[in-house]
Amino acid sequence: MKWNRVPLGPLQTNCYWIEKDQSVLLFDPGEEGARLVKHFEQQGLTVAAILLTHAHFDHIGAVDIVRERFNCPVYLHEKEKNWLTDASLNGSERFGLGKIVCKDGPSNILTKEQVMELExxxxxxxxxxxxxPGSVSFYCKELGIVIAGDTLFQQGIGRTDLYGGSMDVLMKSIHTKLLTLPEDTVVLSGHGNETTIGWEMEENPYLNGF
Structure with missing residues (x-):
């Protein structure tokens, strides 16, 4: 079992996947769906599920292409269940990139914190x-990684000026959910390089002294 990363689209949003026994769990396919499909087909891999850390436009642009090719479910938190099909909610209208939407909403709604086993x-x-409001992080203990979306970055944190954002809520999420993970956990962020929980506890200027 291994994890992979590729930045996609104009905002270079990190798309990740965990690969095991020719099956793939795909996280945040933000753009370049044809490129992703071609890669998986060339490698003899099948996408078993798409999991979204959240539904901002730069994280969902390739959902339809991948979903249709592999006939796989899409997981998203219930607080953003309407965002895939609504450009005003997912933010694409705001950035002048045209409406970026999916044909359908998620097939699988995440309603609570849970332990999932897929493939x-x-x-x-x-x-x-x-x-x-519906941001989630996916922690894989076996690989020692947490796919954190735009919640925590290397020496940074997610922006909170978009619809439904809140600095107080974000800081609480980071401190009570992410910083409680083992310090050697590798943080796989939505943009930029990976980091670790321990490094951010010591070096992240937004977290020190909170």
Missing amino acids: GITLNVLHTPGHS
């Missing part, structure tokens, strides 16, 4: 709102 891969689903 033999165990994920702890952590509700980490603040950047957006």
Whole structure:
């Protein structure tokens, strides 16, 4: 089992996948769907599920292409269940990139924090709102990673000026959900390089002294 990352689209949003036994769990396919499909087909891989940390436009642009090719479910938190099909909610209208929407909403709604097992891969689903109301982070203990979306970055935190954002809520999510993970946990963020929980506890200027 291994994880992979590729930045996609004009905002270079990180798309991740966990690969095990030719099956893939795909996180935040933000753009370049044809490129993703071609890669998986060339490698003989099948996308078993798409999991979204949240539904901002730069994280969902390739959902339809991948979903249709592999006929796979899409997981998203209930607080953003309407965002895939609504450009005013997912933010695409605001940035002048045209309406970026999906044909359908998520097939699988995340309603609570839980432990999920998909394709033999165990994920702890952590509700980490603040950047957006339905933001979630996916913690894989076996790989020592947490796919945190736009909640926590290397020496940074997610913006909170978009619809449904809240700085107070974001800081609470980071401190009570992410910083309680083992310090050597690798944080896979929505943009930029990976970091670790321990590094951010010591070096992140937004977290020190909170």
